Amino acid sequence: MLNDKGITLIETADTLEALEIVGKSPQRADARDKVRGSAVYLEDMKVNNMLCGKVLRSRYPHARILSIDASAAEKLPGVRGVVTGAELPFLHGESLVDEPFLARDKVRYTGEAVAAVAALDEATAEEALELITVQYQELPPLFDVMEAAKPGAPLVHEALASYQHAPGINPIHGTNICNHFKLRRGDIEEGFAQSDCVFEDTFTTPMQQHCSLEPHGSICLMNHDDKLTLWTNNDSPHRCRKEIASALKIPLTNVRIITAPNIGGNFGGKGGLKAEASAAALAWKIRNRPIKVMYTREEEFCSSIGRHPSVTRIKTGVRKDGTIVARQVETYLDSGAYAEKGPTVARFCGLSAAGPYKIPHVKVDVYCVYTNKTVAGAMRGYGGPQGAWAYESQMDVIAAKLGLDPLELRLRHAYDEGDIHITGQQIYSEGLKECIEKVAENMEWSRPRPEGRGRGIACMERAVKTPFGSAAFVKVNEDGTVDILSSTTEVGQGSETVLRQIAAEELGVRLEQVRKAAPDTAYTPFDSSTTSSRSTFHMGNAVKMAVADAKSQILKLAAPLLEANVDDLRIKDGNVHPQGQPERALPIAKVLQRHYGPSGTVLGRGYYIPEMPAESEEYYSRFMVHWLVGACGAEVEVNRKTGQIKVLKIWGAYDAGKAIHPVNCEGQIQGGIAIGLGLALSEEVMSKDGAVMNPSFLSYKVPTALDVPQIVPIIVEHPHPDGPFGAKGMGETTNVPVPPAIANAIYDAVGVRIHNLPVTPDKVLEVLKLKAQEQAGSRAPSPRRPAAPGRGK
Amino acid sequence: MDKTVRININRESYELELEPNQTLLDLLREQLGMTGTKKGCEIGACGACTVIIDGEPALSCMTLALRCRGKEVITIEGMAENGRLHPLQEMAIEHGAVQCGYCTPGWLLSAKVLLDNNPSPTLDEVRSAISGNICRCTGYQKIEESILAAAGRSLPAPAPEGESSPRV
Known part of the structure; x- marks a missing residue:
């Protein structure tokens, strides 16, 4: 059943109140094996x-x-x-x-x-x-993404035109561009004509490596x-x-x-x-x-994948009062030698390249370009960090130039419930503004900071791959325990526990009675992928549906035994009882035994694929089943003599819809922010003539316990009408806004705007030096003079 | 030359035939099947293979097995005694300090050495003790909380009003 926003309604608000397992943070089932060293990889x-x-x-x-x-x-x-x-x-x-x-x-x-x-x-x-x-x-090799994108550049793939590709992917034959993603809204030229100021900046990001501890x-x-x-x-x-x-x-x-x-x-x-x-x-x-x-660690760096290096030109037209009227974004993603997930990354990057903002005139072009470098692919929030680095850095450039509060500028433009996204989709269950406000409140945005310290904020949005399906079976065993058969993989994110919680809550059994084994395509049904922060939402729904199926079978078996109508039966702690008569409880195992003797079992099945509006595409729809949103704030101290940046504290607020396991959500926030911190300040796969120069943890700097400051996780809950118990995904949001939040804080501290990640002390020093020279030559030096918008460092 | 070497591993004595170039990591994982000690980089840069040798944390990928002759080695399999989890292990579970789990054995053993020598460490001491153990999942905070909790301490109180609270 679709509501007026094109959303299927499953959950109602009143059912969220009496939850017993969902919304708590029980111990993870896999943690015991992992601390004992008996977990098998x-x-x-x-x-x-x-x-x-x-x-x-x-x-x-x-x-x-x-x-x-x-x-x-x-x-x-x-x-x-x-x-x-x-x-x-x-x-x-x-x-x-x-x-x-x-x-x-x-x-x-x-x-x-x-x-x-x-x-x-x-x-x-x-x-x-x-x-x-x-x-x-x-x-002849190609190392520069901009050179590689030019017509007439030597070809990395001569046979590009003959390659099969998914619908929605647009390779440009005879070039190195393996996907060109376009998005248009309004009339961009008209938008710039209406603007009082036009800001043009170029931002770049390097290759970041996943650095999963297991190769x-x-x-x-x-x-x-x-x-x-x-x-x-x-x-x-x-x-x-x-x-x-x-x-x-x-x-x-x-x-x-x-x-x-x-x-x-x-x-x-x-x-x-x-x-x-x-x-x-x-x-x-x-x-x-x-x-x-x-793989060895060296192969991880040189021969697996990393995050796409990017070059983004962003041009924004603004009225004097700070109203953004037009934004044009051109992003070049360096895919390396093969497309890998690049075409999809380009798509997701482009969908959110203008930021989570109401802007009437938008033009986006994202080019995914082959070069003769290490292959790039999907990495946490893919396309998001590259886009957010540009649009969130530039938001502060605009605010500084026009003398506006960066927080206010964001809140004024951030999407609200019911707004139309630049893709044409109506925004629903969007917690973005609350995320921004919560961060601002927790970090005491307006509090003055001492000299050399600054604070910055950034927000983000990212699509969830849509429309793709997930299926699940549940087996209710003769002893009343439950096995979930699902192809969602447990990669550390805690999906095993989350899916068990959803199953236990839906059926009315204790969490310990529910297990989930690792996938095996011979037994566990279809799931499109454990990616894109889609599992809690999609597989959560599939598991919930499978359990509901099993539950209705159990209740039918129990009704004659308890001499009650099916509709009057409830299950709590694994016991079936007529509503209001818990003393007449019959364990699930007994219900099965009475019917089937020692052969008792019940099988439930569930398949979830989002119901899409009629006009949406079957593959890579522009209608997103939900958008991931969040905001991040950072406070930093910058040493003007050394350029050293000390991040003092980070706050992150992200919309989980409904946090099924709040401690897990906090872990996703803190862990994601640490990955964002690495991209902001230290991580860069460096190459010379195409060879990776730092393929080890000795020369590629992943943040250690000494580098990560206190991180304050803030969970925002705007329930999704279609999510299991209102839940949405959130893991891929958390790292995305961190680099611009930190860079904006650095600007606030010392007036230095860095355009190229990572923000290293040498880059800060260089701009500080340039500023000092400029000021020496100008009549009225000011330590907080905003940098003029323009290209450069 | 007699290549038989006696090493005490997890409170049990082993008589082993070792190759001169064999690492302790290789001995544990390949020869003895103790796969709880993880291989993350093989150049001593990630800390996933941390074990305890005679009370000191050591990177088993950088330690020749022969050099453990006569020594006492504790691996993650030996951290729980008589089936009872060490408080560090209990607190790791309780505080949500475990995600993918690949770095977990390494930092648990680093933390064990810390608490064996310093039963009530400060947050800085905790961070220092696990700074050789890379974790890509957690951002370290829940790990640090769990270690402090195992030591019977909690995280320092929030900084006073109007002052940011750097943790160093």
Whole structure:
């Protein structure tokens, strides 16, 4: 049933009040194993007769492969096989199919897989790699995203026009642009004509790496009947199954994906095929032997994926009173050598590139561009941090120039309930303003800060991938316990606990009676992915529906036993009883036993896919089932002599709809903010001539306990009419506004605006020096003089 | 040369045949099947493989197994004694300090050494003790809270009105 906003109504406000398990923060089921060291990860798994796979990687950013000689490697005792790209005439890719399992004909980045070896042990496999001789002919490489985007640039993919891609993806043939996303609203030229001031800035972001503590890994076994089994720490088993089966041109269900019981971090990095591709390439050739490929930390940096580096030109037209009338955004995302999730990242970046603001005239162009660099892909909030860095930095540039309060400027333009989003969608259940207000209140926005200190605020919005489905089964066992069969992966975010809470609440059993096992595509039903902050909402709904199905069956079985109408029966703590008569309780196990003897079981099923307005697209709709929103505030101290930035405290408020597990939500906020802090101040995958220069934790600086200041998590709850108990996702929002919040605080402290992330002391010092020179030359120096809008640092 | 080496691991004595280039991490994970000690970088930069050797925290990926001859090694599998979780483990669960769990064994052992030597550490001492253990999930705050709670302390009170409260 759709309401007038096109939203299906499931939940009503009054049912939210009597919750017993949802909204509490019970202990996570996986925590006990994890603190004991008994939690099993892919890294810990062994299969009988398993071989060790290792990958030979390209040392050139762009080169033709003239020949590969693996004969010496094949002869090495202990080696069971070597495979090269020539033997696998297949391509894979999620939304644009462009990536070989092992390089074919040419290599497109330094670190690309060229050949793979399977041996009895790791040392032998590594030794064999040294014995493979590859002859290359170097080709002109492309390292600059802006150069690569130009017409006439050398091509990274000559065959772009022939690649299959999802609907809604718009590659420009004959160029390096693998997706051009466009969004138009109003008349941009008319908007600028109506403006009193026009601000033009360019902002850039570097590649950030996920740095999941557990590297990518997979064990692949393929038999002579083309049946393939993959044990993996991939984040989305059904998506992985489809990608492998489509690529290898074998029937979908010939592929079985078994997710490791635990996954050591994800942040978007474990989608797609990484170690999966290398393990599958080896298994394709060496049949009937399971082969394990585990990435090293160096491979994580050089040969998996990172966050897209970006260049954003943002031009905003504003009236004298601060009303924003027009915004034009042009973003170039450096996809590296392959598209990976890039086309989708470009899309999500573009949908929110103008910020969560009411602006009548908007023009957005996002280009996802191939270069000969490390591949970029999905990373927490993807497209969001790049966009927010530009629009939220510029909001403060505008406020400073026009003498406005940055907080007030945001609140004046932020979307309200019922507003029309630039995509044309009506905004509903939007907690954005409350997030901004809560941050401002908690950080005491108006409180004066001492010299050298400053405070900044930033907010954000991001789409949730729509419309994609999730399915779940529940088994109610003969003892009254419940098993959830769901393909949502537990990557640390706590979805296992959240789904158990939803099931326990819906059925009326204790949390301990509900379990959820890791996915296995042979048993757990379809789920499109554990990404995009979609699981609590989508899989939460599927589980809730499956439980409701099982519950109605149980109540039907119980009605004659309790001599009551089904409608009058309730379940509490695992006991069925007529309403108002808890003393007549009958345990679920007894209900099943009375009907089925020792064979008692009840099976429930649920499938959730958002009901879409008639005109919306079937794939990558512009109508979003919900928008992720949040705001962040930072207080910093800047040392004018050294440029050193000390972040004193961070506040983050994010809309969870309904926090199913508040402590989990706090963990998502604090953890996400730490990742945002890293992008703001220290994290940057640096490359020279296409080679990553800092592929380790010694030279790539992830924040440690000494770097992360106190983070105040604030959970905002604007229930979603369609969410399970009102819940929305929130994990991918939390890092997004952190870099601009910190940069805005730095500006507030010392009047320095940095345009290029990360904000390092040398960049701050350089601008401080430039400012000092300017001031020495001007008549009325002022330490807080706002910087003129314009391009530059 | 007799390569047999005796090492005490988790209060049990092992007689082991070791290769000269074998790391303690490799011994634990591959030879003994104690996979609770995690491999995160193999160059001593992430702290996931932290164990305790003779009461000191050590990176097992940077420690040759042979050098543990005659020493006492405690790994995460040995942190609970007689089936009872260590208070640090209990508090980690209670305070939501565990997300993906891959860094958890490492920081728990770093924190154990801290509390063994300093039963009531300050927040700064806690942060210092776990600064070699990278966690990408939690932002450290709940980890720090859990360690302080295990030590019977709580986080410092909020800073007075009008003053921001840096934690250093």
